[in-house]
Amino acid sequence: MPPLGLPPEVAQRASRIQGLLVDADGVLTDGRIVYAEYGDELKFFDVQDGAGLVFWQRAGLKSAVVSARKSRLLARRAKEMRVDTVIQGTLLKLPAYETLLKRWRLTDEQMCVVGDDLMELPLLRRAGLAVAVANGVEEVRLTAHYVTKHPGGRGAVREVVEHILKAKGLWEQVTAAYR
Secondary structure (H helix, E strand, C coil): CCCCCCCHHHHHHHHCCCEEEECHHHHHECCCCEECCCCCEECCECHHHHHHHHHHHHCCCEEEEEECCCCHHHHHHHHHCCCCEEEECCCCCHHHHHHHHHHHCCCHHHEEEEECCHHHHHHHHHCCEEEECCCCCHHHHHHCCEECCCCCCCCHHHHHHHHHHHHCCCHHHHCHHHC
């Protein structure tokens, strides 16, 4: 039986996923970048997204954040969320995606990509499960197999993680300590 809220074809795709690649700005954050008076940068991360990525790691699955921008804040938050790989400062994300496939010994069908903007389109077209956040640009939403109910930076990554872990039959196991 497919996880609640997923069409059967999407649940089937989700059940094959072993690796998760997410964008940073607009997916892990709400896309806002706030500059303080002295040049400090602020970003807003959702705590539920972070918990979702910790659950992902507990399930023994691989995760990566690939970002066009460079940010010390992202590196810090990714470490807290136990993300396996962080690649920053890459406008063309396909080479990073291909590197991760080789490193993790996965196929396109085993990868989930979560994006919000045009830079993720080449990855979304190849991924076994292509996901757009609710507030992603139209081209990304039209390319995706699934569009989240939550916007980027507001629980979209957690939503994706839950759907995949439930489709794989791992959700109860990774959340058992809280029941």
